[in-house]
Amino acid sequence: MVRWSETLGRACRLQGSMPEISASNRKSFVSQSVQLHSFEGGVCNPHTLAALSNMRSSAELPSFKLNSGTSMPAIGLGFANADNSPDSKAIAAVLHAIEVGYRHFDTASIYGTECALGDALSKALSAGMVSRQDLFITSKLWSDSHDPKDVIPALQQTLTNLKLDYLDLYLIHSPMKLKKGAIYPPKAEEVLPSDIEGAWSGMETCFERGLAKAIGVSNFLVKDLAQLLAHARVPPAVNQVEMHPVWQQKKLRKFCNGVGIHVSAWSPLGAPGTYYGINDVFTNPVIKSISSKHNKSPTQVALRWSFQLGASVLPKSFTFSRIIENFNISDWELSPEDMTNIGNIKRRPLSILEQYYIEHGTPFKTMDDSEDEDP
Ligand SMILES: NC(=O)c1ccc[n+]([C@@H]2O[C@H](COP(=O)([O-])OP(=O)(O)OC[C@H]3O[C@@H](n4cnc5c(N)ncnc54)[C@H](OP(=O)(O)O)[C@@H]3O)[C@@H](O)[C@H]2O)c1
Numbered sequence: 059m060v061r062w063s064e065t066l067g068r069a070c071r072l073q074g075s076m077p078e079i080s081a082s083n084r085k086s087f088v089s090q091s092v093q094l095h096s097f098e099g100g101v102c103n104p105h106t107l108a109a110l111s112n113m114r115s116s117a118e119l120p121s122f123k124l125n126s127g128t129s130m131p132a133i134g135l136g137f138a139n140a141d142n143s144p145d146s147k148a149i150a151a152v153l154h155a156i157e158v159g160y161r162h163f164d165t166a167s168i169y170g171t172e173c174a175l176g177d178a179l180s181k182a183l184s185a186g187m188v189s190r191q192d193l194f195i196t197s198k199l200w201s202d203s204h205d206p207k208d209v210i211p212a213l214q215q216t217l218t219n220l221k222l223d224y225l226d227l228y229l230i231h232s233p234m235k236l237k238k239g240a241i242y243p244p245k246a247e248e249v250l251p252s253d254i255e256g257a258w259s260g261m262e263t264c265f266e267r268g269l270a271k272a273i274g275v276s277n278f279l280v281k282d283l284a285q286l287l288a289h290a291r292v293p294p295a296v297n298q299v300e301m302h303p304v305w306q307q308k309k310l311r312k313f314c315n316g317v318g319i320h321v322s323a324w325s326p327l328g329a330p331g332t333y334y335g336i337n338d339v340f341t342n343p344v345i346k347s348i349s350s351k352h353n354k355s356p357t358q359v360a361l362r363w364s365f366q367l368g369a370s371v372l373p374k375s376f377t378f379s380r381i382i383e384n385f386n387i388s389d390w391e392l393s394p395e396d397m398t399n400i401g402n403i404k405r406r407p408l409s410i411l412e413q414y415y416i417e418h419g420t421p422f423k424t425m426d427d428s429e430d431e432d433p
Contacts, residue, residue: 122368131160134162148174165198199261233254233282296321
């Protein structure tokens with residue numbers, strides 16, 4: 059059996075995180091016929107529609123080549139529904155996003171949104187809006203199913219919810235192993251000793267059976283990745299982590315780049331307006347000044363910054379105008395000076411969730427246990 063760590067130095071470095079334009083995503087915004095108001099939950103009036111049309115660009119959707127050999131579109135629609143929007147609004151958002159040009163959707167079993175995404179995708183597929191091979195669908199193994207025997211059944215339930223027969227990417231949601239039935243955030247007594255190796259062996263079976271075209275992890279620190287790489291037969295293709303201008307993940311990105319693991323940015327806007335997020339990204343003076351200089355929104359600057367660093371971005375929005383705004387980041391660029399200035403933004407203080415983890419006796423006891431410290 060060849061361990062991944064044995065081939066790390068050679069193969070991984072060949073498969074860095076350079077953006078590419080995939081043939082399947084060579085769709086021009088302009089050439090698409092967009093009916094923004096045609097779905098249940100649509101909110102656009104004709105004036106807004108005209109304004110939105112002007113916001114569209116002829117930009118093509120770039121993608122990143124993963125070490126699995128498959129390509130991941132660089133911009134995905136996040137599908138965590140933190141404000142409990144009705145399914146009809148979530149479904150309308152997906153259909154709108156597909157018309158706009160999104161092909162990548164990110165959900166997880168713990169979000170409770172897999173069924174709504176499945177409904178939207180089956181509508182889009184049966185209406186001929188898109189074909190399955192052009193879509194890139196990610197979901198995640200929840201922490202109460204890390205036992206190797208639980209992984210395939212968990213993925214099968216996810217596939218049933220999504221009405222699909224394979225995922226493009228399946229991720230271990232967190233290195234933390236929880237008791238069966240524990241939800242998020244967990245109580246201290248629900249946290250079990252971690253078994254990354256066991257969970258990963260189940261993930262490898264998913265990959266080998268073709269149920270997931272690529273497998274990866276989420277919220278893994280450098281030490282978790284090193285532990286995983288020491289045992290893996292199939293290397294993780296992706297580590298999905300919190301990343302935005304006030305939480306930059308410098309140390310983790312450097313490690314991932316070195317071993318060919320693609321970094322995907324969750325909460326790329328800092329999750330403004332959610333119970334766990336912050337508003338510090340949009341209000342940051344550096345972001346605001348760069349946004350005025352380029353005549354782009356602070357959101358677009360934040361997303362473009364992550365993208366330019368080689369990370370895919372997963373902004374969540376169920377608002378039609380924002381879905382378009384968040385997609386328009388690939389036909390302009392930040393200067394090296396802009397990138398340096400954003401790179402110098404200070405890290406934010408602890409989030410509510412990080413405080414919760416520390417106060418509730420989970421394995422995370424300090425800030426640096428819960429995230430890799432930036433240099
Ligand atoms: N792996 C993990 O542990 C993990 C954790 C968190 C998130 N995620 C993934 O990452 C995705 C994105 O993260 P997130 O949802 O936490 O946060 P986010 O994408 O950073 O922010 C979402 C919030 O920003 C608002 N928003 C979106 N676009 C905007 C714009 N252009 N202008 C102003 N406000 C805007 C949204 O509101 P509206 O919807 O009302 O427009 C929503 O309240 C999730 O949906 C999920 O798929 C993964």
